[in-house]
Amino acid sequence: MREQVERLLEQARQQLEQASRASEVRDVRTRYLGRRGEITGLLRQMSSVAPEQRPLVGQMVNQAKEQMEALVERRLKALESEEMDKRLADEKIDITLPGLPAGPGTGHVLVTAMKRIEDIFLGMGFSIAEGPEIESDDYNFIKLNIPPDHPARDMQDTFYVDAEHVLRTHTSPVQLRAMLERAPQVPLRVIAPGRVYRRDPVDATHLPNFTQVEGLAVDRNITFGDLKGVLEEFARSFFDELTVIRMRPSYFPFTEPSAEVDVSCTVCMGEGCRVCGHSGWLEVLGAGMVHPQVLENGGYDPGAFTGFAFGMGVERLTMLKYGIDDLRHYYQNDQKFLRQFRSL
Ligand SMILES: [Zn+2]
Numbered sequence: 001m002r003e004q005v006e007r008l009l010e011q012a013r014q015q016l017e018q019a020s021r022a023s024e025v026r027d028v029r030t031r032y033l034g035r036r037g038e039i040t041g042l043l044r045q046m047s048s049v050a051p052e053q054r055p056l057v058g059q060m061v062n063q064a065k066e067q068m069e070a071l072v073e074r075r076l077k078a079l080e081s082e083e084m085d086k087r088l089a090d091e092k093i094d095i096t097l098p099g100l101p102a103g104p105g106t107g108h109v110l111v112t113a114m115k116r117i118e119d120i121f122l123g124m125g126f127s128i129a130e131g132p133e134i135e136s137d138d139y140n141f142i143k144l145n146i147p148p149d150h151p152a153r154d155m156q157d158t159f160y161v162d163a164e165h166v167l168r169t170h171t172s173p174v175q176l177r178a179m180l181e182r183a184p185q186v187p188l189r190v191i192a193p194g195r196v197y198r199r200d201p202v203d204a205t206h207l208p209n210f211t212q213v214e215g216l217a218v219d220r221n222i223t224f225g226d227l228k229g230v231l232e233e234f235a236r237s238f239f240d241e242l243t244v245i246r247m248r249p250s251y252f253p254f255t256e257p258s259a260e261v262d263v264s265c266t267v268c269m270g271e272g273c274r275v276c277g278h279s280g281w282l283e284v285l286g287a288g289m290v291h292p293q294v295l296e297n298g299g300y301d302p303g304a305f306t307g308f309a310f311g312m313g314v315e316r317l318t319m320l321k322y323g324i325d326d327l328r329h330y331y332q333n334d335q336k337f338l339r340q341f342r343s344l
Contacts, residue, residue, distance in 0.1 A: 001042075001049065001057050001060070004042070005039075005042065005061060005064045006064075008032065008039060008042075009064050009067060009068060012028060012031075012032050012068050012071065012072075013071060015028045015031075016028055016075045017075075019075060020079075021079060021083070022076055022079040022080050025072060025075050025076045025079060028072065029069075029072045032068055033065065033068060033069060039064060039065050039068065043058075043062075046058060046061075106338070106342035107342075108330075108338065109318060109324075109330070109338065109341040110315065110318060110330055112341060113318040114193055114211065114213070116238065117191075117213050117234075117238065117312075117317070118191065118193060118213075120233075120234055120237045120238060121191045121213075121215060121234070123237075124189075124233065124234075125187075125189050126189045126191045126215060126217075127190055127191075128190070128191055128193065129174050129175075129177070129178045129190040129191070129192050130174065130192070131168075131171070131173055131174035131177050131192065131194070132168075133167060133168055133194070133195060133197070134161055134167060134168070135165065135166060135167075135168040135173045136164055136173075137163075137164050139173035139176055139177070140166050140169060140172075140173050143173075143294070143297040143298075144172050144173070144253060144254040144294060144297075145253040145254050145294055146253045146254075150253060152252075152253050156170070157198070157199050158198050158199055159197050159199060166197075167197035168196055168197065169197065169198050170196050170212060170214065170311060171192040171193070171194050171196060171212045171214045171311070172254060172309075172311065174190075174192035174194070175190065175214060175216040176297065178190045178192070178216065179216070179218065179295075179297075179298025179299055179300060180298055180299050183298055183299030183300050184299060184301070186218055186219045186220060186305060187217065187219040188216065188217065188218040188219070188307070189215075189216070190215070190216055191213055191214065191215045191216075192212075192213070192214045192215075192216075193211070193212070193214075193314070194211065194212065195209055195210070195211055195212075196209065196210060196212050197209045198210075203327075204325070204326040204328065205327060206327070207315070207327050207328070210314070210315050210327075211313070211315060212311055212312065212313055212314065213314060214309065214310065214311040214312075215230075215309065215310050215311075216290070216307060216308075217230070217307055217308055217309075218290065218295070218298075218300055218305055219305065219306070219307070220305060220306075222289075222305075222306045222307055222308060224257070224289060224308070227287055227288075227289070227308035228245070228247065230308075230310075231245055231261055231285070231287060231310060232244070232245050235263045238317065238321065239263060239266050239321060240266065242264075242269065243263050243264055243266070244263070244264045244270070245262065245263050246261070246262050247259040247260070247261050247262075247287070248260045250286060250288075254288075254290070254294045254309070255288025255289055255290060255294075255309055256288060256289060256292075257288055257289060258286065258287070258288035259286070259287050260283055260285075260286055261283075261285045261286065261287055261310070262281035262282060262283050262284065263281070263284050263320075264280060264281060264282075265279075265280050265281060265282050266320055266321065268280065275323075284312060284316065284317060284320065285311060285313075286310065286311055286312075287308065287309065288308065289306060289307065289308050289309075290306070290308060290309050315327055315330060318330075322341070
């Protein structure tokens with residue numbers, strides 16, 4: 001029995017030394033100390049040992065068992081810590097890697113387009129006027145000939161801050177403010193660029209906030225011909241020298257007469273294509289002669305002065321100029337989209 005125990009102990013010791021992984025050590029433990037293990041087997045054979053030798057043999061086997069357990073434990077600890085060290089080394093993250101370069105920033109395509117539009121009108125003698133984005137109902141609607149029950153309010157259904165204030169639905173109130181500031185001096189020539197807000201759903205052609213540039217000229221003897229000349233000059237400067245415009249009768253509460261203004265299609269040059277719906281024309285802005293009542297609200301005598309006004313959406317103009325097919329691209333901050341316009 002003693003020899004058998006010593007042989008098992010020696011075998012286990014060798015196997016433990018050869019084990020290179022914690023799982024192999026656990027296998028050795030099962031082989032000798034498990035429920036069907038060799039040492040456990042010896043304890044079961046105690047019945048075949050002579051009764052007077054049992055205490056001695058029992059003690060010997062138990063000592064061997066304890067010894068083996070200690071060996072297993074030691075080897076297991078050593079291998080586990082080795083394996084942990086190896087894993088830590090493998091999974092080490094090198095935080096000294098250089099980051100991605102940020103590169104120089106560029107103007108957003110809308111900002112660039114807006115500057116271009118401003119430059120064109122500055123060149124024609126207009127100056128830039130600004131006003132608040134939270135506007136009074138009075139300035140945003142009533143003084144522009146849109147009383148509370150007017151159906152035109154529905155088209156601009158908007159964000160009310162309180163009963164008397166709205167997020168402006170157009171930059172027209174800025175025109176009014178400019179008139180009240182300058183009246184009765186002439187000539188008055190201003191453009192009003194800025195953000196406007198309407199309760200529109202977000203899709204390829206609508207956003208709840210967008211950018212407008214409106215323009216206003218007041219002087220003696222201003223005619224519809226002056227309006228057409230200014231818009232034609234703008235269209236040629238912004239799109240292409242060969243661009244022509246056409247004006248169709250329309251309605252706005254603050255101008256009379258009013259017109260929708262189209263430019264010849266920038267893609268097919270008027271031949272007709274998918275972009276222009278095969279009409280050869282693209283609708284780009286609204287315009288008209290300032291309504292006498294609005295002139296009067298602005299402090300100008302409509303008997304002595306006339307004026308014209310126009311308004312355009314910067315997002316739409318920019319879409320047409322660069323062939324952008326979805327308004328949402330402007331506000332998603334996708335650098336792959338924005339980078340295309342960095343050299344403009
Ligand atoms: Zn076309």
